[in-house]
Every structure is written in C-alpha cells, then in structure tokens.
Amino acid sequence: MATITASARDVRGARDAGARCTRRAPRATRRMSFYANLRPQLYRLIESESVDPVRNPYAPGAGQRPPELAGRDRELQQFEVVLERVARGRPERSMIVTGLRGVGKTVLLNAFRSMAIQRLWGTGKIEARPDQSIRRPVASALHRAVRELAPRHRAPDRIEEFLGVLKAFAQAGEEPGGGRGKARAHRWQPGIDVPAARGRADSGDLEIDLTELFVDAASVATDVGAGIALFVDEMQDVPADDVSALCAACHELSQNGGPLIVVGAGLPHLPAVLSASKSYSERLFRYARIDRLDRESADIALLAPAEREDVTFTPEALDALYGAADGYPYFVQAYAKVVWDVAPDSPITADDIKVAAPEAESELAVGFFGSRYERATPAERDYMRAMAMLGDDPVPTAAVADELGRKPSSLSPARDGLIKKGLIYSAERGLVAFTVPHFGKFLRAQPV
Numbered sequence: 001m002a003t004i005t006a007s008a009r010d011v012r013g014a015r016d017a018g019a020r021c022t023r024r025a026p027r028a029t030r031r032m033s034f035y036a037n038l039r040p041q042l043y044r045l046i047e048s049e050s051v052d053p054v055r056n057p058y059a060p061g062a063g064q065r066p067p068e069l070a071g072r073d074r075e076l077q078q079f080e081v082v083l084e085r086v087a088r089g090r091p092e093r094s095m096i097v098t099g100l101r102g103v104g105k106t107v108l109l110n111a112f113r114s115m116a117i118q119r120l121w122g123t124g125k126i127e128a129r130p131d132q133s134i135r136r137p138v139a140s141a142l143h144r145a146v147r148e149l150a151p152r153h154r155a156p157d158r159i160e161e162f163l164g165v166l167k168a169f170a171q172a173g174e175e176p177g178g179g180r181g182k183a184r185a186h187r188w189q190p191g192i193d194v195p196a197a198r199g200r201a202d203s204g205d206l207e208i209d210l211t212e213l214f215v216d217a218a219s220v221a222t223d224v225g226a227g228i229a230l231f232v233d234e235m236q237d238v239p240a241d242d243v244s245a246l247c248a249a250c251h252e253l254s255q256n257g258g259p260l261i262v263v264g265a266g267l268p269h270l271p272a273v274l275s276a277s278k279s280y281s282e283r284l285f286r287y288a289r290i291d292r293l294d295r296e297s298a299d300i301a302l303l304a305p306a307e308r309e310d311v312t313f314t315p316e317a318l319d320a321l322y323g324a325a326d327g328y329p330y331f332v333q334a335y336a337k338v339v340w341d342v343a344p345d346s347p348i349t350a351d352d353i354k355v356a357a358p359e360a361e362s363e364l365a366v367g368f369f370g371s372r373y374e375r376a377t378p379a380e381r382d383y384m385r386a387m388a389m390l391g392d393d394p395v396p397t398a399a400v401a402d403e404l405g406r407k408p409s410s411l412s413p414a415r416d417g418l419i420k421k422g423l424i425y426s427a428e429r430g431l432v433a434f435t436v437p438h439f440g441k442f443l444r445a446q447p448v
Ligand SMILES: Nc1ncnc2c1ncn2[C@@H]1O[C@H](COP(=O)(O)OP(=O)(O)O)[C@@H](O)[C@H]1O
Pocket: 059, 060, 061, 062, 063, 064, 065, 066, 067, 068, 069, 070, 071, 072, 099, 100, 101, 102, 103, 104, 105, 106, 107, 108, 301, 329, 330, 331, 332, 333
C-alpha cells in the first residue's frame, strides 16, 4: 500500500541518516543501539499492514472536523432551506443548534459556514465568553465577512463607508482614553484605514448600534447579490444584556428582510436563555436540538472513514463500540481512534475493542472529563458529586441539598458557579443536569 511504502521509505531514510552519523562515532555500539531502537518501530509498521496508525482517520477533539459528518442530514437540509429563502428575500427564521457537550454543535456550525461560503456569502464567527461583551468580536467577524464580499463590489466607496461605521461601532465600546493596562492591550486593532464614521452604530447602546450595523452590513451584501451569516458559538455565554441586544437586532432585520442571519450554537438551556431575554425569540429562531447518533449513523461515522482506507469492522465490533460510546460523537471518535491504533488487522474485531477500551477511557477521563472537573472549586465538586449520586436524569436542586444535608439557599453559589462554568445547566426551574454526557458515571467512578 502506498502509505506503507512511504513509511518504509522513511524508515530507510532514517537508517541511512543514522549510518552517516555513525561515521564520526564509536561505530559498532552506535549502530547497534540505533537498530535496537528502530526495531519496534519497524515491527509495528510491518505487523499492521492494513490498519496503519499513520492513516488513522478519527478525530476526537473540540470542534475537530470528523472524517464523516454522520446523522446530520436533516439539519443540513434545514439550513440549506434557510440560505435559499434568505437569498430570495423571503422572511426566514434563523437557526440555533443546541445540545450537550461533544454532540457536534461546533462541527455542525462549521459545516453551515462552509455551505454559506459555497454560496459566496460573507461569513464570520465568534465564540462567546462569559463576562465579555460581544461588541468587539462581532465587529471583527463582520469585518471578515465584508472583506470576503468586497472584491465583488462595484463601488469601493460603499465598502469604505461601511468600514467607517464598523470602526465607529467597535470603538463605541471602548473606555474613554482607551482604557488602561489589560483593557488597552485589548484595544481593537482592525487595520481599517478609513476614519470612523459619526452618528451611526456608535451610540454606545448595543441594541441600537448592532441594529444599525446589521442593516448596513446587509445592504452591502444585497449590493453583491449575496448574504452574510454571523455564527455565534457557545451562545449561552453571551452576557444577558448583549443577548437581548442581539435578539432585538435580529428581530429588526427579519422585519426588513435584509440578507443577514445570526446562526447560533449552545447548551440545551440556550432557548430558555433567549426567551427570558426577549419573549419573541421563539419566533425568531428555529431550534435544532442535536443529540447522540442513532445506531445507523454511529456505524456510518465509524465505517465510512475506515473503508476509505480499506479497513472494516466486524458486526460484533460495531456492537461493542456502540455500547461503549453510546452514540455520542466525541466518544465515537475517541474510541475509534484508539481501537484503530491497537488493531493488528482488518477487520477490526470486538476483541480489539476490549483491548483498546481501557486506554480510550483513560484518555477521556483526562481530556474530556478531567479537564472540566478541574475547573470546579471544592464546593462545586461536592455539588456535582451529590448530583451524580442521584442518577443520570435532571435532578431537583432540593434533592441535591438533601443529599448534602444543606439548606438549598446555601448551595446557590455552587450551583450558579457551575452553570457559569458550563458544567451543569438548568433547562427547567428547579432542575439541574450535567452538560457533559456520562459525567455522572465518571464522577461515581472517582475515589472520594
Ligand atoms: N456528526 C458527526 N459524526 C461523527 N463525528 C462527529 C459528528 N459531529 C461531531 N463529531 C465529533 O465529535 C467531537 C465533538 O464535536 P464538537 O463539534 O466539538 O462538539 P460540541 O461543539 O457539541 O461540544 C469531535 O471530535 C467531532 O469530530
């Protein structure tokens, strides 16, 4: 196979290089230890003829593009319709993708973005952070989107006009004098040569300013017969005032039919966050809740990339993998990645999965669960452990207090802290649940 040959060539190259450098040194010992080190490497390559670690296609990791985007056809089709309707000037609700961590929201948002780019739309993306105003990030994202459209615009002065408004918008959020220390370090450096405009999108009131900025951006897009899509990841972290401004701006835009849409992704309580801020948000956005992959999609996520490398799985292996990963896309990628490296041969068998599972689990324990657990304070950890003891469904906060033998009110700081850190969420009043799938199971397995 091509890659094997290439790998073998690499090894040979390394050997020649090794031979060269032995010339200057005590020869025999150098060379012997060189081959001793090389042998395990060579054996691995020769043994795994068909399951070459170099060609491992799987991609566990936040926002990592999967080798096969499985089970999301419905959402992709819905977004296609959104784009088409906006392009035709039809009133259209925008889309918001919600779901637990690791189900593939970021990946789906990026796929949406590619679809918009294919239609020659201008696009930009922000990742919201708690306590950070969206003014600057939105300015940068729209700057990017308009830069994508600019080369096709016939009137450069219209672009310059917009950039002047954009600059004014960004600077309207700055403290007088440019702030100090850290704030100054974050001063917006957009590289926009034109002077900031006056009297548009610069009032300092984000709702007014965003609305004006969106309207102007949309009209630039109209000029080139395209649209603009602004993607907002981790949307539940947009500060409350900014959420309300963002909804109001989208509302305004949906009424005048401008071709600009805001597409969001966030945790399951995002719809609640939005409707608490503006009651009409339910009519503004189409919510797509994404979840674990069903069995067929999970199999496709595993098989399609493997078969492109002439590797396959036995049916029992697929059963075992579905049992272990439970259809959660992150887990599917994580298990498959390790199994591939462990398997000596194609087809990959249930036994290979048995061998690989402990390593996959310990990688998840560190990278997926542990990294999040470590963000919690000791009080917050107690709170989560109590939640875990109560099972895997959303639990009443009162029951958590009971479990800890504390008054519910005394636990509010821990609960709020965990919500802010995105470790738990509250989709319904009085109930809390983990944002991370299998987190309860992970906690229950930890020594106290
Ligand atoms: N539809 C899918 N099919 C297969 N793997 C996927 C799919 N969606 C996401 N993944 C994988 O799942 C992992 C988590 O995706 P990500 O978009 O970061 O999740 P989220 O943003 O919801 O936390 C990544 O490793 C990605 O490659």
